[in-house]
Amino acid sequence: MTPRFSDLVVPATPRRTIILDIDGTLVADGEIELSPDTIAALGALAGAHDVYLCSNNVDPERSRAIAETSGLPLLMSRYRKPDARVISDLKVRHPILVIGDKYLTDEVFARRLKADFIRVERIVSHEDALLTRLTYVFDDAVFALAKAMNRFV
Numbered sequence: 001m002t003p004r005f006s007d008l009v010v011p012a013t014p015r016r017t018i019i020l021d022i023d024g025t026l027v028a029d030g031e032i033e034l035s036p037d038t039i040a041a042l043g044a045l046a047g048a049h050d051v052y053l054c055s056n057n058v059d060p061e062r063s064r065a066i067a068e069t070s071g072l073p074l075l076m077s078r079y080r081k082p083d084a085r086v087i088s089d090l091k092v093r094h095p096i097l098v099i100g101d102k103y104l105t106d107e108v109f110a111r112r113l114k115a116d117f118i119r120v121e122r123i124v125s126h127e128d129a130l131l132t133r134l135t136y137v138f139d140d141a142v143f144a145l146a147k148a149m150n151r152f153v
C-alpha cells in the first residue's frame with residue numbers, strides 16, 4: 001500500500017540524503033499550510049537524515065515559505081525534476097532517497113539518479129485546478145502502464 005507522507009517510516013540507518021517533493025506530497029498542490037502530522041513527520045525525518053525540499057512549482061516564494069516553516073533547506077535549481085542536474089550543486093553525503101507522489105517527476109528522477117524511491121499517497125484538494133487534476137490522471141495512467149509492462153519484461 002502507498003503510505004501517506006505523515007505515516008511514512010524511513011529507517012534511521014543507513015543515513016540518507018533525501019530529496020523530498022512538496023506539492024501533492026507535503027501539501028495539496030499550491031497550498032502552503034503544513035498539517036501538524038506532516039510537521040511532526042518532517043521533524044522525525046530530518047532528525048535522522050539530510051533532507052532537502054525540491055519542487056518543480058513555478059512559485060519559489062511559496063516553496064521558500066514551506067521550507068521556512070519546516071526548517072528544511074530548499075534545493076533550488078534552474079533545472080526541473082526529472083532532470084538529474086537538479087542536484088548538481090548539492091553535496092551528496094549519503095545514498096539518495098527520493099520521496100514524492102508522481103511517477104513521471106519523482107520516480108523517473110530517482111531512476112536517473114540511480115537512487116531509491118518511495119511513492120507516497122498524493123494529497124489532493126477539492127480546490128485542485130483542472131489542469132492539476134488532469135496531470136494527476138495522466139501521471140497515474142503512465143504509472144499503472146509502466147508497472148503493468150514491468151510485469152511482462
Ligand SMILES: [Mg+2]
Pocket residue numbers: 021022023024025100101102
Ligand atoms: Mg508532487
